Amino acid sequence: MFRQLNFRSFFNFLGRNRLYAFINIFGLSVSLMFVILIADYTLRQLTCDDYHAKAGRIYAIGTEASLNSGYYLQKYLRDRYPEIESTCAVAASGQSTDATQPVEAGQRKYSATVLFADTTFFRMFDFELLEGDRDQALASRENVVLSESFARKVFGTFNPLGQAIRFPDEEKSYVVSGVVRDIDRSVIPNTDIIMRAERLCDLNPANDERMSNCGAVTTFLLVHPGADLTAKIPDMLAYFKQMYWPYKGNVVSGVTLTPLRELYFSRLNDVYSLHHGSWAFVMILFGVGAVILLFAVMNYINLTVAQTGFRAKEMAARRLLGASRGEIVLKLILESTLMCVTSLIIAFFLAVAVQPYASQLVESKIDILADMTPVVVACYVVFIAALGVVAGIVPAMMVSRYKPVDIVRGTFRRRSKMVYSKVLITIQNVITIVLIATSLTIGLQIRHLISAPLGYETKDILDVSTEIFSDYGQIQQFRNELLQQPCVEAVALGCGSPHSRGNNNTMQWGPDRMVSFQVFVGDSTYFRIFGLELLRDNHTDKGWALNQYALHELGIGEDATHFKMGPDYSWNFEIAGVYRDFQVGSALDEPTSAMLLDVGDYDRWNKTGNYQTYPWDVLIKVRGDKTEAYNTVKSVFERISDGGVFSGAQYLEQEIAADYADQRRILHIVGIFTLVAILISALGLVAMSTYYIQQKEQEVAVRKVFGSTRAEVLGRLVGSFMRMVGAALVIAVPVAWYLLGRWLQDYSVRISLSPLIFLVAGAFAAAVAFLAVFWQSSRAADSNPVDSIKS
Incomplete structure (x- = not known):
């Protein structure tokens, strides 16, 4: 059995077939790079807020429609329900977590994001406090806690504790009482400044005990160990109908308690105060990542099957020397696994190199090295072993099933009709056409949304x-x-x-x-x-x-x-x-x-x-020019405010375009994966056409001897691949039509699916396939038939 671990013959084979080696390693490396990036992104998404020791006892209270509540709601809940150990109201500044406020520190002015939180914030959540005392950080209404990055930006290496900052619209100053490590992997947004939530009442009188503003904050409840607060939901509903105006007026009719660990993907979570994730987006990433990996595995299987004729004699010799069929299968699977391990190593370095760009694309931090725990390493080992088996099993079974005597007689190659390859190439083209149609549809839908009539002017x-x-x-x-x-x-x-x-x-x-x-x-x-x-x-x-x-x-x-x-x-x-x-x-x-x-x-x-x-x-x-106008407005403001930070200014057209950031993000990701899938597919077609035409050299020579023209030979060689694209188009159109129709149903303003979208997708896939196989086919059609017959 151990003799199968000798890879010398495999290395010799790769050396003689460099195109085969390059395409397989390139395709697998690029695919596994995406797998690593998606795996780390998904891991971080699925483990949001898991690191809080009290996470299992923390809930966010909400209605059937949202998680927003009045600021003083927590007071009524604490007084009525002994199951509640403590509460914490949280709100981000402005209408989104990206809103900024002007801040002055020393003689300089900055623009900062602000998080409002109660005194219980650092006792309920385990965010790491680098400077200051957890119990006292927000003890005073004049205390503020800075994020590590903002503290470094404002004070450099100087200890910020005890330093003063102020907001231009207030006469009083605030004292820095702590520095928190930048918040990561949490529904709580990472902001520059954390300050007492009571300031919300100063900024908006509607945040009163009558809770005139019922959407001011997100209220977190920490229940006592062993207590079941969810059993009190019916009582809460009856209580709210007596004292909380949205329920008294039937604006809302339900009470929800969402566990902290489920909050990130909750349908109730919105962008007002909390970060939120999209389970659908994670699934899209999974899907397109799986497609790219599937393409690479298909290429490996295709090329390895196409190469079986070249390795058949080696395997026949091994069988004649006593190797069993099982040992042959094991050897080919081990070779496949070695190829996958090599590609994984390359992919790891590629993933680390592109992780900053990937983080920008998915709008979430990716940190592969920091997240590389023993459990993660073990998962990669199991994954790569499974991938090696999946990629190698089909070629191994094909090679091992032939009898050595058939291979020695030369009947093996006459029996190989590329059935597996034709099926897999067709599947590749089906997926490619669906991806191209998806990219076109998403792009057209976004364009339609941006240009949809709004009933008011938005330009300039x-x-x-x-x-x-x-x-x-x-x-x-x-x-x-x-x-x-x-x-x-x-x-x-x-x-x-x-x-x-x-x-x-x-x-x-x-x-x-x-x-x-x-x-x-x-x-x-x-x-x-x-x-x-x-x-x-x-x-x-x-x-x-x-x-x-x-x-x-x-x-x-x-x-x-x-x-x-x-x-x-x-x-x-x-x-x-x-x-x-x-x-x-x-x-x-x-x-x-x-x-x-x-x-x-x-x-x-x-x-x-x-x-x-x-x-x-x-x-x-x-x-006139909008960029020049923006700069003029900015300079006027800076002159009036004596160097104030000009932030929060956007053209209305930009704000409207930002509404569809999620759709644009999906478009960019699907577009990138589509291009990679097309590239991997095209490389596979180049290699497959090379080996296919090598098997057809004598047939082409005979046809030319009997009078076939160059155009007829070329049409016959290229036509076999184009028929696969045609079959793929027939399969892909109804699949894409159904999936895209379902996706568009989520939009009240939407485009109609045009047959032109699918014709363009099919034509593009056909053009890629034609260009990939034309060169080799042209060479075969132009070759001297005498040389082919002699060989």
């Missing part, structure tokens, strides 16, 4: 958040100086935009129903640059305008002048006008009711104090 509008300003006076100065710039056409002040959804106001409508309005406030320029169409003007300075959908939801006509709200319909609202429906949010969002208020001159209206002290957004309509 720069959205600048007012969070970068210290007061309304700065906003006024900023607007006035911008209006003097040639690249600025208009400047509007408002509270949100149709894309950012403005603000939400959910009101009681009758005894058992609530109506949710998205609220938009802006000056006259705001409504002009967005081109919002006023269908009816009731010529009143009082009340709010509504969109058509709101009228429909309230059951009133466009000629109505009032509508009533409240539990007993006693709240009377005057209708200032009616606007044509426009898209609120992205094209993926459902229609919603909207309330709109045109304040005319924001400076004059702002003095009344009826609504708020200053707007949320400065919306700038630019002309």
